[in-house]
Amino acid sequence: MKILVDENMPYARELFSRTGEVLAVPGRPLPEAELQDASGLMVRSVTKVNAELLAGTPVKFVGTATAGTDHVDDASLAAAGIAFSAAPGCNAIAVVEYVFSSLLLLAERDGFELRDRTVGIVGVGNVGGRLHKRLEAWGVKTLLCDPPRADRGDQERFHSLDELVAQADILTFHTPLFKDGPYKSWHLADMALLMALKPNTILINACRGPVVDNAALLEVLKMRSDLSVVLDVWEPEPDLNLDLLDKVDIATAHIAGYTLEGKARGTTQVFEAWCAFIGQPQQVALESLLPAPEFGTITLHGKLDQPTLKRLVHLVYDVRRDDAPLRKVAAKPGEFDRLRKQYEERREWSSLQVKCDDAESAAMLEKLGFRASL
Ligand SMILES: NC(=O)C1=CN([C@@H]2O[C@H](COP(=O)(O)OP(=O)(O)OC[C@H]3O[C@@H](n4cnc5c(N)ncnc54)[C@H](O)[C@@H]3O)[C@@H](O)[C@H]2O)C=CC1
């Protein structure tokens, strides 16, 4: 049995080879000829998959090691009798830590306390929900917008997008990309929304590029130098708009979810789904795959204030390590994908053990996702 796996899926060779012959291939472009004798296809977000691509091939299972699924036409796969499985939530912690890393950087640059700001979260699922919890733990006021959850009668207090725009100092998008339907998110942030943002708003997009109208954003940034913008995702990718890149404050190559843990969880979630599909169920413990983190333990004396939190966060992941390389190479074809393929190992905050002499600081660090002890 031959299984094609995206070459950007850590641990895929060793796991999938337990069940068949594995071939690691680029995701963009996918070498389609290899599908002719493949039973399973494991992709990431850069590979567009539909029934047409798989017609006439023996592929019976498609897995994506990603949270987003807009690159897969799951309805056409279902109609063709092809099973599909994704990896919901696999990299949610990574995206939350990307957002914190960015906000703490901007807070230091502009001299504000996060606790004095209101953060509007659009899309309160695996990413937005965890972001909400960590911001609340740090004492930051949040406003939540999630119409699908509100319509389902979820107990959380939700607001309209207009309310977030009117009240939030920081607006961060974490929705799936829906091109149509009742919860259409394509160009959710359009010209009108962008112009209506409060003075000095920070806008973050770490979900899908087209959720923010990039052409409108460029026009707005030419008129409004008060706004700060963090973009991890672009419209389009990989050929992002270089004028827009110049104007945003933090720019990265769709790597917000790229912790080793996040990617490895994506691989194991899809592997377990594949094993269940072929009738050989197996569970994989993430810890059995991951190497020891670079920084083991660090000691913290006294109280945890914002500058100290920033130092700890940036010790594990400083978003500038991804911003500068993108700006250097973005004009060259192929470099956006190369940065993503050759991504230097990044770990989650939980990889850092912080020894504290203050109980309150230890409790706070634990709530935020570090490992802390007294
Ligand atoms: N930059 C990156 O590396 C990553 C990007 N993503 C993107 O972020 C998206 C969100 O990720 P998760 O939180 O894991 O997904 P999720 O499916 O757990 O949560 C999405 C939430 O958005 C809500 N939602 C749907 N339509 C909405 C709308 N029009 N307005 C407001 N809320 C809406 C849903 O009800 C749900 O609660 C993914 O679909 C993916 O496209 C996810 C992981 C990494």
Ligand SMILES: O=C(O)C(=O)[C@H](O)COP(=O)(O)O
């Ligand atoms: O999980 C998602 O959704 C993402 O956006 C991924 O982090 C994107 O990574 P690739 O699948 O494009 O490697």
